[in-house]
Amino acid sequence: MVNSNYFMERLLLKRCATDDVEAQQRFASTSYRNQVYKTAAEVNRSYNLPLGTDELIDLCKVLVARIYLAHATLPSWKHNLYRRIEDFVVAAVVLYLSEVGR
Amino acid sequence: MAEPAASTPVAVSVALGGGGAKGIVHIGVLQAIVERRLEIRAMVGTSIGAIWAALLANAIAEQPPGPYHQRQANALAVVERLAMQLRFGEYQDRYWRSLFTDGYLKGDAFEKWLATMLWSIEHQRPLSFADLRDRGPDLTVTATDALTGDSLPLSTRTTPTLSIARAVRASMSIQGYFKDTALDFPRASDGVLTERRCWDGGNTGNCRIDIAHRHHPALAVIGSSVTYRGEPTDIDRGTFRIPLRAVRIAGQTVSILMRQFETAIQESLAAEGARVLLIRPPLMQITTLALDMPNEAKQQAIAAARSHALTQIDAAAGILTGR
Numbered sequence: 205m206v207n208s209n210y211f212m213e214r215l216l217l218k219r220c221a222t223d224d225v226e227a228q229q230r231f232a233s234t235s236y237r238n239q240v241y242k243t244a245a246e247v248n249r250s251y252n253l254p255l256g257t258d259e260l261i262d263l264c265k266v267l268v269a270r271i272y273l274a275h276a277t278l279p280s281w282k283h284n285l286y287r288r289i290e291d292f293v294v295a296a297v298v299l300y301l302s303e304v305g306r
Numbered sequence: 307m308a309e310p311a312a313s314t315p316v317a318v319s320v321a322l323g324g325g326g327a328k329g330i331v332h333i334g335v336l337q338a339i340v341e342r343r344l345e346i347r348a349m350v351g352t353s354i355g356a357i358w359a360a361l362l363a364n365a366i367a368e369q370p371p372g373p374y375h376q377r378q379a380n381a382l383a384v385v386e387r388l389a390m391q392l393r394f395g396e397y398q399d400r401y402w403r404s405l406f407t408d409g410y411l412k413g414d415a416f417e418k419w420l421a422t423m424l425w426s427i428e429h430q431r432p433l434s435f436a437d438l439r440d441r442g443p444d445l446t447v448t449a450t451d452a453l454t455g456d457s458l459p460l461s462t463r464t465t466p467t468l469s470i471a472r473a474v475r476a477s478m479s480i481q482g483y484f485k486d487t488a489l490d491f492p493r494a495s496d497g498v499l500t501e502r503r504c505w506d507g508g509n510t511g512n513c514r515i516d517i518a519h520r521h522h523p524a525l526a527v528i529g530s531s532v533t534y535r536g537e538p539t540d541i542d543r544g545t546f547r548i549p550l551r552a553v554r555i556a557g558q559t560v561s562i563l564m565r566q567f568e569t570a571i572q573e574s575l576a577a578e579g580a581r582v583l584l585i586r587p588p589l590m591q592i593t594t595l596a597l598d599m600p601n602e603a604k605q606q607a608i609a610a611a612r613s614h615a616l617t618q619i620d621a622a623a624g625i626l627t628g629r
Contacts, residue, residue: 209391233365233384234391238425245430257430284396286422 206281213285217275239286240264240271243293254306267296315375316626319348319525322355323513324506325532326594329354330604331587333389334611335530336362340382342619343375344626347525348444350518352507355530356447356477357420360470361385364424364433367441388423390604394597409485413475420471436466446521448507448514449476457510458491458502459517465491476504512564516571519580526581526626533568534561535586583622587611
């Protein structure tokens, strides 16, 4: 299945990366932000909650910023942005946990 | 209908019916309601109607403080965007092994998508009915008990801690197509939570204007229904006439019963003096299973539904305002 929203997703992230408040609101309201928090919480739960709520939320804020900056590489023709964010966040949280030794 | 003055908004309870892909027209009806500045204070959704109702209730709850009509207009824009993005085909988790025992689709993938849309960052879990309490419209999602045939209205009254994503999945679990959805529902006799296997809410009524009225008798009710309207249907058509005949007969029988049931409810509520407007927007030849239609077709259907609903709302101004 082809991701027909590819260009829209790319443009949205690009606008978010330039501190466009409206685009960032759209990123939040269309639940891309939820996808980051939900995926991170699920990974944290699967590792028996090594991160506290505050640390997890701070990590998610950093990941959201990283996702904005990845506008050229994260959106894909093959999978929609929800799926791409999920894959990215799983990898990023696992990497973070291994780097901080938890 | 002349737009009501800002100081006297008309509050309504909205019932959105089931009907698969045809349910895209509900967005047009909601646009008309918002355009006429009617305030959506309660929503009852069934199947596809439950998806839009849940997304809209959550989007209204997430809007910053401000005039209610502005919040619901902004929220509806969010839901329309999601409706345009959504490709149901991406969430078809088939499992052929269980085609004849459980259902063609598991429904897990779509529930996962819904849980993302309806996620509580604060609580790090999917939103429950209780999380939305007093923050937006009173949301009710309908499902059907597969064993007893009971209608299960899922809401803050009955299942406050239930994930809304789970409730919506139960509401859209068309038997045979989706796997049954298990959830806990309070027993009528003593209120103890017991597990129920759920089928699609449409089995016990496709557009629940009756629940919308019963939960909020003071509010006017607007229903948006995509139930069969009596279009001539030839069950003996096509190349595979003989093998498909039994399926088509069953399908047509259900459609006729649903239509009669809806008409009976409408007449019964009118006899009670309830303020009810049931809108049947044009379907633009969309079929129930046209789940991956292009955005142009969605937009046309929404525009036609909006235009039709505006006319209906204007014509029913007296009913809605109770004057």
